[in-house]
Amino acid sequence: MTTKKQSLAYIISASSVGTLIEWYDFYIFGSLATVLSTKFFPTDNPTAAFLNTLATFAAGFVVRPFGALVFGRLGDLIGRKYTFMVTLMLMGGATFAIGLIPSYATIGAWAPILVLTLRLLQGLALGGEYGGAATYVAEHAPAERRGFFTSWIQTTATLGLVISLAVIMATRSSMSKEAFDDFGWRIPFLVSILMVLVSLLIRKNMEESPMFAKAKAEGNISKNPLKESFGNKLNLKYVLLALFGATMGQGLVWYTGQFYAQTFLLKICNLDDIQTNTILVIGLLLGTPLFVIFGALSDKIGRKGIMMAGMIIAVLSYRPIFDQMYKTVDVTNKTVVPGSEKMTLKGKTTTITKEYTDGSSYKNVITEVSPDKTESKISIKINEKDQWTLVGYVFFLISFVTMAYGPIAAFLVEMFPTKIRYTSMSLPYHIGNGVFGGLMPAIATFLVSNAQTAGVVQKPYLEGLNYPIALISVCVVIGIIYIKSAKKAA
């Protein structure tokens, strides 16, 4: 028994470390998007600017379901272990290569094209990795504790973001701003290769999943997983049910709580970027243990109830929570310290600063980019008490994420048979998370921007939430009515 436990601990650690590194690789691109845009996508070139928007907000997410199909098929044909070794190498190679690409100033149009291509490879790799790791762990775990064991894989997505933010913040603080803008931004990309090599060494000694090995030995593996998964109505209906009754809502809860919260604070509330990342990192770290708690709880009381409860609470509380977050940062109703308002003019840049009686500060850097166009960059710093208030709100958002996301791997694994499991579970997962969830921050920011321009609603900053609230609500109705509420689906 002890040996089995140790073996499971090793399996979970080895699988989780690799998945965590893949998430790290995927997130540093988004976290460094601002720097990347200046190096590879000059704004005076409309095509490059377009590619930038595409690469930053869409390509890596939209391509994930294709990775799920390609690598899911491989995983069901040749095995889980080898497939997620390949995805790990692909991700590590693509990330390392991004760190090596010469800038637009050196190689011109090739720079944005190469970055976009590598971003697509990252998305493909991620599309193949998660399903493999989740299936691998689930197929080793005892059925009655599958939720608990797979929940460790679920923590990796959040920890990957935390580590990416931590590495970027550490690199930034270890050098001057000029040095970081010059070459320092490449370090988080290059460091990835070391982490990938370590993970490959750990994973190299892992054995194939016992369920897949047994199926293979009995000649019971699929000859055409794609056809059996999606060309067969009996299985396709489960894929659709998994998508519209679970992963669509779960993906939106995840991306709203973890990523849109960051975008919202940074771009809509104009909170200082270091303060935003600090709040996010603390909130994420406090919330991460809940993945395991809800995963374990799903073994006792069932997956469906916890996931649906997380989605329902999220739908009901998003508007009040984001409204309070906005009001916590908003300085319009705060009192300016007399004499603190300053305006400095340097070249084409005007800087306005203000201090508030509650300890907040405001800075607006207005740059004249052309005779008839100016760009404004507002940055607000809040006091420590308000900072902790925001940590509390982020923690609440993350707790909904853990309810919806903690049990999802076990839920999906139990929905599909061994021989087409990798393919069948990966596609709804990556459509739900990559497409519906991954595009959420960009779509929501776009909706807020439109609402602010139109000026017809009272709180335009909350308009972005309409997209997740509508789709999560549909998902909850479908999930409650159509998904079986048994403790284990199969």
Add this chain to the structure above:
Amino acid sequence: MNLIKRILGIVWIGLGIGAGIYLIYFQAVPLWAKGGNDLVPAIIYTFVLAPLISIGMSLFGFYALQGEFDTIL
């Protein structure tokens, strides 16, 4: 319960078609006209979200209407 599942199938088909029309005519078409960086959300609405929601949701609704979800394993 099975009757509700089947009747709701019509709702899912309607929702899928309605969402597709909304996304293309009311969201994507004005963005295609604007061009520039607005082409990115236009592409997402037209080629990703609209087909995914309209085809996927309609197919789900069709299966529900046929009683495919009456017994779920």
